[in-house]
Amino acid sequence: MTRFRVLAVGAGMAVDFWLPPLCARKDVEIVGIVEIEAGRERAEAALTKYELACGVYTDLSEAIAQTGANLVANITPPLVHRQVAETALYAGCDVLGEKPLAESLEDAQAIVDAARAAGRQYVVMQNRRYAPGLRALRAGIAAGLIGRPTFVTSDMFLAPHHYGGFREEEMASPLLLDMAIHTFDQARYLIGSNPVAVTCHEFNPESSWYAGNAAATCHFEFANGTVFSYRGCWVSEGCTTSFDSAWRVTGTEGNALWDGVGQPHAEVAVRTSEETYFLPTKAVAWPEAAQARDFTHHAEAIDAMLDTLAADDIPETDCSDNLTSLLMTFAAIESARSGRTVRLDELTDSNRM
Structure with missing residues (x-):
C-alpha cells in the first residue's frame, strides 16, 4: 500500500542516487518531477531514464496541489534548499533534503523553524x-x-x-x-x-x-x-x-x-x-x-529515513539534530x-x- 507520494525536486546529477532506491520501495509512488532551475528538459530526461509515468513541473506549489504529494525529495543545490523546504513544509509535506541543510546558518535555522511551525519533518541526506x-x-x-x-x-x-x-x-x-x-x-x-x-x-x-x-x-x-x-x-x-x-x-x-x-x-x-x-x-x-x-549508501539512508517516518518517529538526521553537523x-x-x-x-x- 502506497504511503509516500513523492515529488522529486531537482533533476541534476544527484537524482541518479535518489530515484533508484525510492522507486524500489513498495510504499513509494513517484508522482512528479519538479525542475525549478533548468526548466523541463532535465526533468523529462529523468522521467525517460527511470521509466516514470508521472508529470513534469517547474513550479513546486502547483506540483503539490496537482499530485497530492505528501513527501518532497529536495535534490536541489544548497542555494535553493530553504525556498523548496518552506514551500513544501507549509504545504503539508515532509521533506527529505540533500546535504548540506542550507548554504547559510540563517537559512538552516529558517528550515528548522519552518518544520516546527508546520508540524512536519525535514530530514537531511547524510548518507555517509x-x-x-x-x-x-x-x-x-x-x-x-x-x-x-x-x-x-x-x-x-x-x-x-x-x-x-x-x-x-x-x-x-x-x-x-x-x-x-x-x-x-x-x-x-x-x-x-x-x-x-x-x-x-x-x-x-x-x-x-x-x-x-x-x-x-x-x-x-x-x-x-x-x-x-x-x-x-x-x-x-x-x-x-x-x-x-x-x-x-x-x-x-x-x-x-x-x-x-x-x-x-x-x-x-x-x-x-x-x-x-x-x-x-x-x-x-x-x-x-x-x-x-551501493557505494553512496543512499539506499540504506533512504530506507532508514522512510522507515522511521512510517513509524511516526524522528529520524537520526532530522534537521534540528543535523544543524550541529552544519555548524x-x-x-x-x-x-x-x-x-x-x-x-x-x-x-x-x-x-x-
Missing part, C-alpha cells in the same frame, strides 16, 4: 553515516571494546573530476561545505557527543581546478573530551581513500581502524605485571559490517578565515540556535 562499515565501527565503540574513545582521526583524499557546476565554480569552501560535512556528521555519530571548538586551516592546492578552497585540516574538541582530527583534499590524485574516509579511533584500551571499504578491526593492550617497553596487544572480535548496497562546517570555515580557534557557541549565540 549509513555506511555499514561505519555502523559496525560505532557498534564496537559503543560496546566499549577499545575503552573510551579519546582521539579520532579521518583522512579523505580524492580527485573526482565530474562534478562541475556550483561546486567547482561558485563555492568558496567546496570541500568543507559540500563534502567534509559528511565526515563531520560521521564523527558526531561515532563519538556520540557534540563538538565545542575547532581550529581549521583551509587552502586551495596548486593542482586544483576549483575556484574555492579544496583542501583543509581541522581539529575539533568535543564536549566529552574526545579530540577529532580531519584531513581532507578534493584534488588528490593517486593513493586515494574511499568517499567514507579512512578512520582511526584511539581508545583508553586500544585502537580500531576502518579503511572506509572493508571490515573494521581493532587491537587492545594486554595488561601484564611484567615491565615491557611496549605492552603486548591482541586482536578484538569486532561486530561485522553488513554488505553495502561544524561553518565554525571550521570561520576558524580558517580568522586564523583562530572558534567555539561553536559563538555562532549559535549570534544565530539563536
Whole structure:
C-alpha cells in the first residue's frame, strides 16, 4: 500500500542516487518531477531514464496541489534548499533534503523553524553515516571494546573530476561545505557527543581546478573530551581513500581502524605485571559490517529515513539534530578565515540556535 507520494525536486546529477532506491520501495509512488532551475528538459530526461509515468513541473506549489504529494525529495543545490523546504513544509509535506541543510546558518535555522511551525519533518541526506562499515565501527565503540574513545582521526583524499557546476565554480569552501560535512556528521555519530571548538586551516592546492578552497585540516574538541582530527583534499590524485574516509579511533584500551571499504578491526593492550617497553596487544572480535548496497549508501539512508517516518518517529538526521553537523562546517570555515580557534557557541549565540 502506497504511503509516500513523492515529488522529486531537482533533476541534476544527484537524482541518479535518489530515484533508484525510492522507486524500489513498495510504499513509494513517484508522482512528479519538479525542475525549478533548468526548466523541463532535465526533468523529462529523468522521467525517460527511470521509466516514470508521472508529470513534469517547474513550479513546486502547483506540483503539490496537482499530485497530492505528501513527501518532497529536495535534490536541489544548497542555494535553493530553504525556498523548496518552506514551500513544501507549509504545504503539508515532509521533506527529505540533500546535504548540506542550507548554504547559510540563517537559512538552516529558517528550515528548522519552518518544520516546527508546520508540524512536519525535514530530514537531511547524510548518507555517509549509513555506511555499514561505519555502523559496525560505532557498534564496537559503543560496546566499549577499545575503552573510551579519546582521539579520532579521518583522512579523505580524492580527485573526482565530474562534478562541475556550483561546486567547482561558485563555492568558496567546496570541500568543507559540500563534502567534509559528511565526515563531520560521521564523527558526531561515532563519538556520540557534540563538538565545542575547532581550529581549521583551509587552502586551495596548486593542482586544483576549483575556484574555492579544496583542501583543509581541522581539529575539533568535543564536549566529552574526545579530540577529532580531519584531513581532507578534493584534488588528490593517486593513493586515494574511499568517499567514507579512512578512520582511526584511539581508545583508553586500544585502537580500531576502518579503511572506509572493508571490515573494521581493532587491537587492545594486554595488561601484564611484567615491565615491557611496549605492552603486548591482541586482536578484538569486532561486530561485522553488513554488505553495502551501493557505494553512496543512499539506499540504506533512504530506507532508514522512510522507515522511521512510517513509524511516526524522528529520524537520526532530522534537521534540528543535523544543524550541529552544519555548524561544524561553518565554525571550521570561520576558524580558517580568522586564523583562530572558534567555539561553536559563538555562532549559535549570534544565530539563536
